[in-house]
Amino acid sequence: MPNGALTTIPLARIFWTLLAIEVVAFEVVMILAATAGGQSPEGPVGAWIVILPPLVWALLAYLFSRSDSPAKRLTYTVLLALPLILLVVGPVYQHIQLAMWERGWRGADYFSGAQLALANAIYDHDAERVTQLLPQAGDLNKPYHDMTLFEFAMNNADETDASFEIVRAMLAAGGNPNVPPRIPLLSALYRGPRFAQLLLDAGADPNALDEAGRPIWWTVLSAASDRGLTLLTLLLARGAGLKQRDREGGPVAWAAYHKAWRAMWFLMERGADWKNEQAFGQPVARMLAMELEYNKQGAPEEVHKALAKYEAAAKEH
Numbered sequence: 349m350p351n352g353a354l355t356t357i358p359l360a361r362i363f364w365t366l367l368a369i370e371v372v373a374f375e376v377v378m379i380l381a382a383t384a385g386g387q388s389p390e391g392p393v394g395a396w397i398v399i400l401p402p403l404v405w406a407l408l409a410y411l412f413s414r415s416d417s418p419a420k421r422l423t424y425t426v427l428l429a430l431p432l433i434l435l436v437v438g439p440v441y442q443h444i445q446l447a448m449w450e451r452g453w454r455g456a457d458y459f460s461g462a463q464l465a466l467a468n469a470i471y472d473h474d475a476e477r478v479t480q481l482l483p484q485a486g487d488l489n490k491p492y493h494d495m496t497l498f499e500f501a502m503n504n505a506d507e508t509d510a511s512f513e514i515v516r517a518m519l520a521a522g523g524n525p526n527v528p529p530r531i532p533l534l535s536a537l538y539r540g541p542r543f544a545q546l547l548l549d550a551g552a553d554p555n556a557l558d559e560a561g562r563p564i565w566w567t568v569l570s571a572a573s574d575r576g577l578t579l580l581t582l583l584l585a586r587g588a589g590l591k592q593r594d595r596e597g598g599p600v601a602w603a604a605y606h607k608a609w610r611a612m613w614f615l616m617e618r619g620a621d622w623k624n625e626q627a628f629g630q631p632v633a634r635m636l637a638m639e640l641e642y643n644k645q646g647a648p649e650e651v652h653k654a655l656a657k658y659e660a661a662a663k664e665h
Contacts, residue, residue, distance in 0.1 A: 359421045363412055366428050367405060374401055458495040462486070470501045475513040482521045489524045498523035502535035505543065516546060525552035534558065537567050541578050554588040563592045566599055569615075570606040580611055590620040597632075601625040604632045607639065613650035616657070623661060633658040 378398070405428070412424045451457075455467025462484040469477040482488075488498045501518050505511040515536075519525070525532045525547040533552040536543040548554065554565040565588040568579040584590070590599065598621050603612035605627035612632075616622045625632045636655040640647050 359418065359425055360412075363421070363425045363428060366425065366432065367409060370401075370428070370431065371405065455500060458493045458500065459497070463492060463497060466497060467500055470497075470504055470514060473504075473506070473508060473510040473514065475510045475517065478514050479517050482517060485521075488518055488522050489527045496527060498525075498527065499530055499532060502532040505535065505539055507540055507543075511539070512542065512546070515543065519546065519550045523550075525550050526556065531556050531558065531564050533564050534567060537564070537579060540575060541582055544579055545582060548582070548586045554583045554586055555592060560594070562594045562602070563589065563599075566602050569599055569603040569608050569611050572606075572608040572610050576608065577610060577614060580614060584618065590615065590618065596629075597625040597627050601627040601632050604635045605630065609639075609648050609650040609654070613654055616654060622654075622657070633662075 408424050408428050412421055415421055415424070454471045455464050459467045462481065463486070466478065466481040466485040469481055485497060489496050498518050501514055501523070505515055515523075523532075525536075531552075533544065533547050533554065533556070536547045536552070554563065556564050558564055558567075565580075565583040568576045568583065570576075580588075592598065594602070600612055600615050600620050600622045603609075603615060604625075622632065627635075633655070636651055636658065639651050640655060
């Protein structure tokens with residue numbers, strides 16, 4: 349902007365108006381903070397929050413009043429206006445950013461055309477629209493930028509009936525529950541027994557290995573809930589291998605490491621290896637003893653029974 353054009357802008361009026369607005373707004377915020385009963389920052393941080401704005405305003409006002417240069421006065425005015433500009437631009441930027449993220453969540457990062465239309469319906473949990481769009485979507489197990497449509501459906505499933513119907517429809521249309529590298533059964537286990545059973549009925553392999561080299565079915569051994577035991581019962585009935593191991597031990601050690609004592613005892617009763625088992629260098633017998641030591645009053649019955657079993661085995665030798 350030419351220097352002559354700057355002289356036609358009422359910079360003084362704009363500057364002092366902005367300053368008055370910010371001072372009044374600051375006073376209102378301070379009054380509300382004092383009367384709201386909330387805790388405000390204390391110490392050096394709190395002091396800077398209260399003192400810094402007036403210091404900045406005083407400096408800018410001094411520099412503005414002492415300067416005759418339109419360019420410098422414009423700079424001081426812009427600096428003064430920055431908080432108000434950010435106040436307006438910030439929410440707009442956030443809205444644009446969220447819109448871009450949601451576009452990706454809805455599948456645009458992976459799919460286009462008919463596949464994207466199906467992904468949008470899956471994201472919306474619209475079972476009827478998914479059923480209508482499935483014939484045009486093609487191979488549900490084909491990777492698009494490292495994502496298949498069936499995997500996208502499993503990732504976006506929740507525990508609602510609509511999600512259950514979507515997954516069932518996609519299995520009927522050719523969705524493969526064993527497509528690597530990310531096994532759909534893993535997502536189903538987090539959704540609950542009926543989703544797990546749905547995929548197991550479609551041929552999902554509970555003994556497939558995850559990225560850490562552990563069987564998928566071990567996922568339920570980190571939970572001590574009734575639902576976890578229901579899933580464990582289902583998985584064992586569908587061929588989950590009790591003899592499978594990772595680099596250190598088997599499922600009993602993995603359950604004990606996660607303090608899923610009921611699951612641990614459940615496995616021991618059904619013939620899983622338990623002697624000399626360990627996880628991350630910690631023997632199961634030691635885990636049980638530590639649990640009893642730190643939780644003398646509240647240790648579950650399974651801990652007492654398992655520890656007695658280990659102690660009896662030690663005496664035999």
